[in-house]
Amino acid sequence: ALAALAVGLGLALFLVYPVAAALRFPSLAHYAGLWHNPRWISATVNTLIMTALATGTATTVGFLMAYAVTRTNVPWRGFFSIIAILPLFSPPFMVSYAYRYLLFGPNGFYTNTLLNKTLHLVDRRLSLMNWDWLGFGGWPLWAVETAAFFPLAFLVISGVLRAIPQSLEYAARNLGAAPGWVFWTVTFPLARPGVAGAGLLVAIYILADFGNPLILTKFNFPLLATEAYDSLVSDAASANALPNAAVLASALIVPALVLFFLQRFWVSRRLYTTIGGKGSQLPAPPTPALVRWGLFGCCLVVSLLVLSVYGAILSSSLVRSWGRTWQLDLRHWILAMGSWNEVRNSLVFALFTGVIATGVALLAAYLTARQRFLGRGLMDFLAILPAAIPGIFLGLGYRIAFGGEPFELYGTAAIIVLAFVFWNVPLGYQAGLAGFAQIERHLEQAAHNLGASSLRAFWDVDAPLLKPAFISSFVVAFVRAITTLSVAIFLVTPQWRVTTVIILDRVNSGEYGVASALTSLLLFLTLGCFGLARLALGRQLRVFT
Template sequence: MKRLRNEPVLALGVAAIILITCLFVVWPIMKVISFTRLEDYVKIFTYSRWYHAALNSLFMTVISTLSCTVIAFIFAYTIARLKVPFKGLFKFITILPIVSPPFIVALSYILLFGRQGIISKYVLHVNIDVYGWHGLWLVQTMTFFPYAYAVIYGVLKSISNNLEYAAYNLGATHWQVFKNVFLPLCRPGIAGGALITAMNVLADFGNPMIIAGNFTVLPTEAYMQMSGLFDLNSAAVLSTALLIPALGLFVWNRAWVGKKSYVTVTGKETSLDHFPLPSFIKWGLFTFCLLITLIVLAVYGVLFYGAFTKTWGFDWSFTLQNLHYVTAKSREIFNSLKFALLASLAAGFFSLPLAFIVQRRQIGINRLLDFLAILPGAVPGVFLGLGFAMAFNEGPLLLSGTSLIMVLALMFWNLPTCYSANLAGLQQISGALEEASLNLGAGHFTTFRKIVLPLLKGPFISGIVVSFLRSVTCLSVIIFIYSAKTSVGTVSILGLVQNGAWGSASAFTVVLISIAFVVLAVAEFFLRKQGRSIEL
């Protein structure tokens, strides 16, 4: 606090950061929580539909997290430690769901296995009911296992082989080494990946909306209360019920990640090859990864096929009519790009000084600033969107129906992404460089502009790109706050799916995915010139 008194500019900046984050993060959260009375929350346990929705959400969180973690671990192990073909393809598969709208797997699953599905009707000649918890389980598994893979793969790459070789030299079997040596070293990554997956599954809105049928979960029930019955009180109760386990998972995840207990050997490192596995295990894992890869490719392949089909299930002739529909809805595409670009840039530039202050300036409230920066990451998108709808629906700050509320909601939803990227970049920059600059007479601002910013360019751009991709494909955050003038592509896709317009929905999805990959490819090209890559 003494430093703040001595540096008025820094004090003014910190005050502005706290004021803005409290206004656009804390205030919407408190608005939802305080909207209802305490006795209203009792309905979650006494009203059968809500009670079953809560149980269903927890049930799906458990089973989808387990299946996602198992698949992610097998993928990470195969890619990181086995000499098998198609590793590049396997890595590509783990990127696809992350840069796609969150519900496209549900759409593709219907196109493949629905009543007019290619496989169910025209290959197997059976009538499969894809709606319900089993369909949602498969869809969420295929959608969210890449999130767990990213964490687990990072840990597996850092594990040294030395302890395993020592165990083999002492006569341990493959199973004993895996169970007693390798798996304990993987626990931080497995736990971190599982927790991130659980948070995404719990807050999942798009997939249950499309394929869950009568199997209700908390996000869709909150949406129906708000949009169908216009019952804001009930929507607030259900959203808050969703917030409690999400916040608990987030805190647990931060505790695991914060430990960073991945070091296995200190001292001089050796470059031993991974100990070879028996052939039947190696090729069994490869076959499993190949099967998952074929499923994911089928999911995206059927989307591209459906985009150029006249009437799905009846008239398979080639047509460009669906793309003409997308052209007619160019305003939604433009809105998606505009809001995503403005929100990601705003999140990037707002998080940059915030991360710098937390990492480089000991001002006594660093933990508070860090908490405010990561808090939106603990809030389900549906909850945050509802909070913005309630907090800014009246004076003194009336934003409902405007483009500004869309940009602000997406900006603060992406704040933890940009903040984490900038913070990680700052941790890799030695403070000695700044001290040398200050000792040579440069001021704090000049040092930040000429020393820190150029070195932070890679993480800064990476955070903005990831935020842009998340914003383009986002649905849950904006579902409560969009208007006729501010509607975006994901909202149009959801409406098309609900109306059974599979071809137009597929075309719209293909366009959004193509945009996402073009942005990703361009950003990756420029970052590779600096020896960096985008961490999804």
């Protein structure tokens, strides 16, 4: 009872209270201004259109890659699987930063070095004009959002496709069905609920994305998230700055909640099951050559684009001047070490977030899965609610709720850690529920019959079996905390800044080499965390699913 009360009070104080504070802070006049400001109306429309378009393409790309690596015999399947999840371990705005400043743009590798200086196919003046314009519009943002978030669709859909028995496809082929007919009548109908769920999940992330449009469009393509930030920083002295930012961030909540509940309803109500005897480990049926090589070409193009982003960022941190002087130089890394305090802050915050968020998530999962108490359904709802809350809205809510009396935390490290913790509870909570669902209750009952207390039974029986869920939850919380920009942007102060905010500052000031060095450092930290977890768990490690 005490544990349930503690978790419930924590969720109420650090989740419900900030959300309510952000929604109540603006007046009705401020909310009415959303529909009287033409730029804000454009931001709303642009946000919805961009979410729809990028969700469609990201889900399509994720499905094609997932199908290629799980249901066909295309070459390099292991390589494509690794590349497909790589963007999950880096700041999402890496893609827009590389696109805008390193690959395209006036000094981009493709536009200037390759097309202009090497192949002489594009006049430099034309390159400056065309590619600089391209970097500020909605079309390139569509491509960037697709590249940044297709890995989420890949992870979800690949899991769904692996669960479909290969024997069903063999049976259909033995009855004379052509490969294309088997796909449309057997494989895709069984995968459709998972594909839809993946699409809705991707839509939630794209809707709330903040870093990519902020870096890529520079406020020239208004979106709700970037307008909220611009409203606060461009007119900080105004009394309307914070209420206007809260209005714009609040406008993200309605579509986010709609997508969230649709995703949960669809996945829970539209599950297709296959009934049979023993599971089979049959190899994939032979894939027609045209389909096989077509999918291989698609996966190869996507992989090259992803690798070009990481290659450009790592390379630009090691050369004197990107696009001008290609001489090897470590000055950017030396300058990046001048931000060691921010790197240390990010690392410490991420470690605390990983431990605390995992503890809260698994405790909440234990209570809802194993205990019966008043309010259990409400706790279940609140534990997964942060998955629907855009990071920029949660950060702004913490700024409003804890910026003054009675809980004045703004300007401390605690407010950042707490925001990170409760933003990262849902994935760990769902991993915990899945873990408890696989543990038979009679194991605990046997421990109780032998005289063990509830705590001793949990520690001796459940905890060892929950090791994969615990480590997976820690990895996800660590990675999301160390790479997030949207949650932290409204909470940092000169004393408690984090690396992602410093990277944004370096990009805005034109210090691209230093920004690349810091981004590479974050990537090494996240991949190192993932690598250690993989050594500990092997194939039992499940992240971002």
